[in-house]
Amino acid sequence: MTGPLLQIEDLHVTFSTRRGLVEAVRGVTLSLDQGEMLGLVGESGSGKSVTGFATTRLLDVAGRVTAGRILFRGQDITKIADSDFRVLHGAAMSMIFQNPRAALNPIRAVGLQIADAILSHKRMSKEDAAEEALKLLRAVQIRDPEKRMTAYPHELSGGMCQRVMIAIAISCNPMLLIADEPTTGLDVTTQKVVMDLLVRIAADRGMATILITHDLGLAARYCQRVVVMEQGRLVEEAAPQTLFRHPRHAYTRRLVAASPTATSRIADLVTDDERSHYLAMLAACKPRPAPAAGTPLLLDVKNLAKRYDQGPPAVADFSMAMAAGESVGLVGESGSGKTTTSRMICRLIDPSEGTILFDGESIGHLPARDFHRSPVRKDIQIVFQDPNESLNPRFTAFDCIAHPLLRLSGMRPGDVLRQRVEQCAQRVGLPAELLPRFPHQLSGGQKARVGIARAIACQPRLLVLDEPTAALDVSVQAVVLQLLDRLRREDDLALLFVSHDLNVVRMMCDRTIVLRNGCVVEQGESRALFDNPQTAYTRELVDAVPHIGGAPAAAAAQVTGPGVNNVRSL
Amino acid sequence: MASATLRHTVWILRGNPLTAVAAAGVVLLILIAIFGPSIVPYDPIASNVSQALAPPSAAHLAGTDQLGRDTFSRLVVATRLDLVIAVSAVGISFVLGAVIGAFCGYAGGRLDRAVGRFVDVMMAFPLFVLAMAMVAALGNRVENIVIATAIINLPFYIRFARAEVNVRRNVGWVEAARAGGESNFSVVLRFLLPNVLPAMAVQMSLNLGWAILNAAGLSFIGLGVRPPTPEWGIMVAEGARFISTGKWWLVAFPGLALMLAVLCFNLLGDGMRDILDPRMRT
Amino acid sequence: MSSLPALFGVLVFTFLLMRVLPGDPAVFFASGPNAGKEEIEVIRKQMGLDKPVPQQLLLYLYDVGRGNLGRSLMTGQAVTTDLRDRLPASLELTLTALLIALVSAIPLGVLAALKPGSVIDHGVRLFCALGVCVPTFVSGLLLIYVFYYLLGLAPDPTGRIDVFTSLPPSRTGFLTIDFLLAGDLDGWWAAFRQLILPAATMALFVIAPLARITRASMLVSLGSDFVRTARSVGLSWWRIVVTYALRNAILPVITIAGIVFSTMLGANVLVEKVYSWPGVASYALDALLSSDYAPVQGFVLLMASIFVVVNLLVDVLYGIADPRVSI
């Protein structure tokens, strides 16, 4: 067979929604050779996943390929009947999805699920299929594969589920593998292990792979060629090094700039022309005055613990201190107790043990139920992770921002309030004409701004940020991070930044605390901590972070080496 | 917002002609309930024994009953009472259930467990028998039928509200409201309840039909509204006695009215669920 | 175990509710043409109604604790005997109805979910909506009228078995099963024919909720990531729909079926009445109308216990069907 394995020509995909037809992919053309690994990068809504689903014909009912061709091994697969496509699925092309646990049938043992996939294309007995499945489990390096055969997805970790998913996808040795955000929901350390495995398997079996991701670093690290998409269109295509060092298209430039690296600073997150504007603004800020001697710490937390009826304690022993205007990062994998800690400090839940001193006064003993009456309430505010869930669907943006002002600053509805809300909106860069809108009429970034405006409306002194940018695209994240940094400088606001994204924490925070299983593992000045981790756990976290330009494309070949065999089994 | 909802509603209705028909039916029912008594051709309780058991004709569109009363007029006039019974019964359990359930779902802990126990007790009752017993105990007046129906509905609403609130209690905007200085009490009342109401309204619409049937069942047993007040359930129950003698109109028309009303409410509830959450439609 | 307080609550509440009933059973049952004050007193004493209510309650609880639910004045039998004799009838009817409902509701729900928004979907929805909007007593009477009176296809609606068929030795109390055990196929046939109309009447009313939940959970299931996975590796249509989607979708159906079963048992009063079915619900209804306390209390207790058992059963079934739940 000559020619590329997959050739997409002028692909158009349209969705019929309640607002009419929406064109999600508008004329994408790309090709993929056998054994090649292609990165398909873009922010949400760029059409990257739709392209993947259109290729494997797994689009939602509402979506339809309206124009273009998809040539697979020279055959236009948009023309073949659904029933014939079944032969291709799994056997010739397969797919790996985001959120591996949901992608597996929750009530069927994983061994059977792999066997199902095998049996759908090969004639063999159930016993043989089970044998084959076991081999595949070994191939994806699951520990105790015999035992895992009968396990159900809920009994496996996210990383293991993704391995099972990979086993299913490769079970019939397809020529094309499309991985749609395969590591997005996973912890950093797991991400790396899974990606390494995936790449090695693809290389071993000579499969062509399309890696669909929003993470430029990830694509840079593993792919030979990267394609950038924006709003359904393909804007740039190049080798990773070229793309990241010399992006040609404006969008790519912005994207590259906004992706944090091991060395980038907040100011670096925008393109050069915008940076000066930001720097000028920074310069206008007064330098922070040194605190007077004897001023108590803003926050002093000692031996905080939270236990629930069942299970191990969510937080076992947590102590920290921070001064006014300081920013502290709180990092750790999921389940490490970050969120619980942040809620306790915010006084939204009651700690089981320990003390919280705010401004030298104990606030830990006030029950969370009554804390809304405490004068300290307006000094500690919080910004939530998911902007979609953090705004009351029945409140307009104005109501959301006005709410704490009405409740905590004792303001009355009227012009003063209106001015104050508009002022807050302006500070976070939210156009005043968006204020009467309801959350569902705002974009993710706009919602995030409303959330921040609400939190700073009462001029708090401590702002807890619970993964404030986790759900945002990098370009939006860059803007939000700059905004937060600026607010900190302008208002002398202390930030407690909860995140799993080490790059972000490194940029944003003076100091960083690493949590694991509810205990502090390590803490210290951010840069020092990341440059020279003292514990194995922190080192693992740091190593796992993909960096743009950090690793050359050739790294993909390296990681297939013997070193991979002693990866942490998750 | 309003226009968006409207547009969305229109979009849903176009895909669901049944819902549109049901909505029209409900509107018609309400109009009949309001204006019916003033437009009927005959006095619904005036007897005319010489005209008894006349089959449908031009003079009596739906025939006459044992006392020569015009079935059509009775049907039309009964609409108001039936709607009032259904709406007030469901309304009471809706309001009580939403408030109790919301607070329990939010508070959790001992109160929640206690109320949960109570709901368990209620659910363990054979509910129709409970309604019968209550009406028998309190006397078969309209208000007692309403109370009995409301009480047997209550546990469902409590559960529903509880579950709905429970999934939202730790959602960002609820925590934000608390961080914004809202007491737990007003978080439930001003934040959670308004957000739970639409889903409950769907439940309510489905329940309206059920409440009408419930009243009809009570009438069949003999524990319904007092005669000679026209009410569909009683009319069906009375008419059922004449099925075997071929006086079909006595059961057919009230039965049809009952059926259509319940059908409209059910389909409308279904459709409303579409409007709120297409995935959950059933 | 945790349901014991609920049962206790039901017990006490029913007791009190029955005492609130304005009817005096003694007067009602002393309704011989010449019943005098004396006779009424005799009955009152017999029923223990001459004692203060709290004492009656304690006595009642003591009796219940010993498995004595009192006597029915209506049938003259111990309530436990009556309930034991009649429960199999109700259970057989309800289970059959549930079976009919499930057998029709699940395919209907699946069909509707496979083509949401299609004519089939709307058709199923309309059919289900029609089923729930006809009161059971009307559909029951109509079915009798059509199938028995007009067409003569169904046997006379007078209970579980036509009187001329001799009964099999009672082992389970379920006639259809007892006949099979006795190897009497004609008898089985007769019992089954009697069962089918009332069961269909009841089933008609519960198809809707079951089909609804099947459709809803099937939609969720079909739209889920794991079905997409199954499609992505090319599993057959049948396997995707049945093994992957339906098996997952059936979980909520189990829960609803449990609830439906309990409600049916309590709500089949009207069906039993219409078909002269000698079950517990019609027994309770007659007792209620004549203020015969003991049977009503016994019935409610029985229903509550069944409710508890059914819930337990549903939990067990759910645990078997869903490995994520540990029982």
Next chain:
Amino acid sequence: MRLRYCGPFFSAVGALVLLLAAEPALAQSRAETLRYVTGASVNTLDPNVPGSTREAFAVSLSTYDRLVSFGRKQLNGKWVFDLDKITGELAESYDVSPDLMKITFHLRKDAKFQDGTPVTADDVKWSLDRAVTAPVLGKAQLLTGSLTSADQFKVIDPLTFEVTLPKPDKLALPNLATVYPIIINSKVAKANATAEDPWAISWLKEHAVGSGAYVIESFKPGEQVIMKRNEAWNRGSPDKSAFFKRVIVQTVPEPATRANLVERGDADITVDLQASDIQSLESKGTLKVISTPQYNSVTFISMNNTIPPFDNINVRRAVAYALPYDDMFKAALFGRGTPLFGASWTDGKPTTSAFPFPQPIKLDLDKAREYLKAAGMPDGFSTTFSFNVGQASTAEPMAALVKESLARIGIKVDIQKLPDAQMSTQINEKKLPFFTEGIVAWLPSTDYFYRNFYTGNQRWNYSSINNAELTATAQEARFEPDKAKYDQDGLKLNAIHFAEMPQIALWQPSQDAVMATSIEGYTYQFHRQVDYRDLRRK
């Protein structure tokens, strides 16, 4: 593929249709079986047990014998029981002493209990002793025939039995023909008696040990009773056992279903159908419908004479003239019964000494308004009219008409429908001001009616009337041996009834027995059920 989904559904539907289509083979000889369907259920085998139903009475008539039974007579071409003709049942004959104080019964020599042991005077003595001393229903009934104590019963020899009366009482003998004084196999009963229950009341509830025409084969309270013929029984006419080999008494609560069953030939006979069904069955002509006025029962509209405003005689009269009798009769009963209104006698002088009797009242709103004015309530008043759920099919249309008609003279009526138990309780407590109820007298003589339904503070005195003259006259009539004087008393009582208008007698409803054309021998019985022993198949 999709069709395979529908598979189970369609095959289930198909199976259903097939099942319903097949006809079962009738196992038993249908002709020799009587299948009787009824609304209520047989709840005891001993009619004496408090709470016994009419259906239980009917069964006990077949399973037990009494000393005597009522004869029958023709009334308008239909057979009804005859209060005045007492024939022997277990007694071959009886003598009444000239002073009417002593009755001697000579028992049949060949009479045997169902277990084969002979019936002796000792059994009779034990059974009657039980009826008057044990806490059973018989006690209150036999009282009306001056049978109150065990001392009155004497065994002369094994086949001779004597009853002594304190006073000559016309109702003594008829009382022994009612359902309660059953003759029980005393040896068996005593063997099953206990210290707390010396009269074996709870045992006899579930066991019939009599000498009657039928033997209980199976008894399922609330469902059905199946009886088989007692071949040894020869008290039938003439000296034969009963006709049917087997009798099935089955409970079918829905009257329409009962009508269907008889119409389709699945049941042989039933009573207590709805008037509308009977009318249509009658017009179809495929069945035999025998309608007998229940001449021992009356349906009333009752007013409590002690509760204002019904304590005012003019109010009662106003109500009496404001009721739409004809409409009520037609709408509620479809005209099936004997009206007790619209008589033509004048001046308050009744023409009959019998009770119940038609009164000269009819709908006359002007007259009603006059009476209301005379009562000082020209603008009317408000009241509640109650009836019983169990009687809804007749009472409900009636109530609607009452409400409508009384509204015309300014009386506002609220209708209250009460579950049966509540209704009886409230009547007993004399709390209902205005309601409809019926009465039945097993021994329908004028004095019996007046004594039981118009005197004393008892449940059956619906109107709570307390009229000294009425009470005295009724008592006097009870022991009045002279027919002419008795008639005098009857006329006087009826005149008082009309003058006082304590309650308004509406009609005697018909007892409609619907049966297959092949069934013969139906007789209207005092207990308003079918006596299975009477029936034959052509």
